[in-house]
Amino acid sequence: MALAVGIRGLTRSLLRPWVRVPGPARGRTEPAAGGGDGVRCFGSPRVLVEPDPAAGFAVMKMRNPPVNSLSLEFLTELLISLEKLESDKAFHAIILTSDCPGIFSAGLDLMEMCGRDPTHYAEYWKAVQELWLRFYLSHLVVISAINGVNAAGGCLLALSCDYRVLADNPKYAMGLNETLLGIIAPFWFKDTLVNTVGHRTAERALQLGLLFPPAEALQVGMVDKVVPEDQVLSAARSELAQWLAIPGHARQLTKSLMRKPTADRLLKERDADIQNFVRFISRDAIQKALRVYLEKLKQKKT
Numbered sequence: 103m104a105l106a107v108g109i110r111g112l113t114r115s116l117l118r119p120w121v122r123v124p125g126p127a128r129g130r131t132e133p134a135a136g137g138g139d140g141v142r143c144f145g146s147p148r149v150l151v152e153p154d155p156a157a158g159f160a161v162m163k164m165r166n167p168p169v170n171s172l173s174l175e176f177l178t179e180l181l182i183s184l185e186k187l188e189s190d191k192a193f194h195a196i197i198l199t200s201d202c203p204g205i206f207s208a209g210l211d212l213m214e215m216c217g218r219d220p221t222h223y224a225e226y227w228k229a230v231q232e233l234w235l236r237f238y239l240s241h242l243v244v245i246s247a248i249n250g251v252n253a254a255g256g257c258l259l260a261l262s263c264d265y266r267v268l269a270d271n272p273k274y275a276m277g278l279n280e281t282l283l284g285i286i287a288p289f290w291f292k293d294t295l296v297n298t299v300g301h302r303t304a305e306r307a308l309q310l311g312l313l314f315p316p317a318e319a320l321q322v323g324m325v326d327k328v329v330p331e332d333q334v335l336s337a338a339r340s341e342l343a344q345w346l347a348i349p350g351h352a353r354q355l356t357k358s359l360m361r362k363p364t365a366d367r368l369l370k371e372r373d374a375d376i377q378n379f380v381r382f383i384s385r386d387a388i389q390k391a392l393r394v395y396l397e398k399l400k401q402k403k404t
């Protein structure tokens with residue numbers, strides 16, 4: 103099985119960085135995230151970046167409709183956007199949000215984990231690992247403005263940020279609900295949750311596959327602030343001011359001090375974790391459970 107799948111190679115083959123943004127933003131100048139004028143949005147088909155270099159941050163909008171499921175292409179585009187912002191000294195922070203109404207992210211794309219071959223599973227899992235590592239350890243301040251329901255891998259992405267603002271809508275539950283699908287959150291999903299909400303809350307949440315509505319998410323510390331839906335972005339921006347006022351090197355080193363041991367656990371066992379995932383997801387019983395879950399999602403419409 104080819105485990106040495108390079109995300110950078112994948113990146114190069116998938117898309118040219120900074121393709122023109124399709125859809126409403128294409129080719130026109132939009133007001134920048136922080137209100138500055140004349141700054142051009144950039145991005146890729148599934149990720150729209152609204153930069154405000156004068157204010158030192160960019161808003162990264164996920165737009166992989168209908169539910170921002172984290173397909174291989176989408177993961178790759180998120181990584182490219184992050185890399186681009188990280189390598190530009192004008193940017194110190196990102197606000198991560200969704201462009202899909204009512205949905206932050208439905209988590210990992212079930213179609214990537216169903217009915218595919220082991221090489222694909224390995225490639226996909228490596229990209230999932232990469233996304234977590236890069237967001238979790240980013241030297242930028244990353245704040246998520248969670249404006250919709252946020253399950254499993256999507257929740258992991260938000261938990262990897264430095265601060266979370268959630269829109270106050272009872273439908274916008276978030277959590278690591280893997281057990282409801284008959285699958286298991288890997289140790290680094292678990293560690294990220296434990297680091298955020300503590301061991302006891304994580305233990306209960308993971309076993310029961312709990313999705314927390316806003317008031318409960320706030321109460322257990324899964325999010326830092328709950329605000330009216332129309333204020334999610336402005337609240338994230340206001341919060342950012344406090345983070346950007348701290349000397350950058352001191353904040354970055356402190357972030358690394360807090361997070362590196364957790365990331366190192368995966369870095370040390372990365373290939374074994376991929377092999378474990380491939381073995382697990384390839385099992386007939388797991389494939390069947392995923393198909394049943396997908397079928398249920400489709401049936402709820404009829």
Ligand SMILES: CC/C=C\CC/C=C/CC(=O)SCCNC(=O)CCNC(=O)[C@H](O)C(C)(C)COP(=O)(O)OP(=O)(O)OC[C@H]1O[C@@H](n2cnc3c(N)ncnc32)[C@H](O)[C@@H]1OP(=O)(O)O
Nearest residue numbers: 171208209210211212213253254255285286379382399400
């Ligand atoms: C050893 C380690 C082993 C394994 C670890 C694997 C870890 C996995 C972590 C994950 O992230 S697994 C994914 C978990 N996600 C979910 O459980 C969320 C599932 N989705 C939903 O609950 C709902 O779709 C929603 C609440 C997010 C949105 O509801 P609604 O607005 O009513 O949309 P629909 O349900 O009608 O969905 C529209 C469309 O999208 C498809 N879809 C939904 N979620 C996914 C997904 N995660 N991956 C792929 N596709 C998804 C859904 O089937 C619909 O498709 P149609 O073809 O019927 O339009």
